[in-house]
Amino acid sequence: QKEVEQDPGPLSVPEGAIVSLNCTYSNSAFQYFMWYRQYSRKGPELLMYTYSSGNKEDGRFTAQVDKSSKYISLFIRDSQPSDSATYLCAMTLLRDMRFGAGTRLTVKP
Amino acid sequence: SQTIHQWPATLVQPVGSPLSLECTVEGTSNPNLYWYRQAAGRGLQLLFYSVGIGQISSEVPQNLSASRPQDRQFILSSKKLLLSDSGFYLCAWRPHTGELFFGEGSRLTVL
Numbered sequence: 001q002k003e004v005e006q007d008p009g010p011l012s013v014p015e016g017a018i019v020s021l022n023c024t025y026s027n028s029a030f031q032y033f034m035w036y037r038q039y040s041r042k043g044p045e046l047l048m049y050t051y052s053s054g055n056k057e058d059g060r061f062t063a064q065v066d067k068s069s070k071y072i073s074l075f076i077r078d079s080q081p082s083d084s085a086t087y088l089c090a091m092t093l094l095r096d097m098r099f100g101a102g103t104r105l106t107v108k109p
Numbered sequence: 110s111q112t113i114h115q116w117p118a119t120l121v122q123p124v125g126s127p128l129s130l131e132c133t134v135e136g137t138s139n140p141n142l143y144w145y146r147q148a149a150g151r152g153l154q155l156l157f158y159s160v161g162i163g164q165i166s167s168e169v170p171q172n173l174s175a176s177r178p179q180d181r182q183f184i185l186s187s188k189k190l191l192l193s194d195s196g197f198y199l200c201a202w203r204p205h206t207g208e209l210f211f212g213e214g215s216r217l218t219v220l
Contacts, residue, residue, distance in 0.1 A: 032207060032208070034208055034209070036211075041197075041214070041216065042213060042214065043115075043199050043211035043212050043213045043214045044153075044199070044211045045211070046208055046209070046210060049207070049208045088152075088153070090209070092207075092209075095141065095158070095160075097155075097209055099152050099153045100152065101151065101152040102152060
């Protein structure tokens with residue numbers, strides 16, 4: 001079993017839709033949880049960063065962490081074509097960081 | 110604010126040739142530095158990390174090496190490239206714990 005599982009997609013939605021991206025993990029010791037957005041041929045860009053169970057909101061983005069069930073989610077409201085990218089979840093324990101394989105999202109106008 | 114620079118952005122090299130990718134970080138001191146490789150359609154593979162000058166940890170035995178000659182400089186090298194070294198190389202830095210910040214990446218094609 002991989003430490004971090006992420007559905008690779010691809011996921012295609014119409015503009016304005018609510019997008020839900022998810023990751024599950026097996027190591028309950030992970031402390032910090034992140035979501036990155038990566039446009040084609042670019043480095044990953046940090047979107048959300050949290051360390052506790054619950055929701056964290058930033059504009060159209062909401063990160064959700066459920067440590068008891070060992071899953072994290074990223075919700076995108078009112079999705080835009082500019083949100084089309086690959087989304088990577090990541091989690092860390094001290095120096096070690098583990099990434100999901102990434103979900104490719106396309107938002108169609 | 111902190112910034113990370115990585116170069117060259119794109120590189121096409123013949124098999125057996127040497128490689129040098131450079132990364133520098135500005136606006137912070139004594140960062141943890143990382144080299145990752147991202148193969149097409151696959152996740153991020155950690156290659157090397159460094160917690161200080163001259164301190165390099167290798168995660169995967171391979172044809173590559175890394176060096177940290179200065180506090181904010183991290184170099185990825187190879188003496189002889191293989192076809193399998195092709196990929197997207199990402200330098201990253203982080204505070205001692207917490208989030209990771211990536212550079213723009215270097216795309217290497219070995220022919």
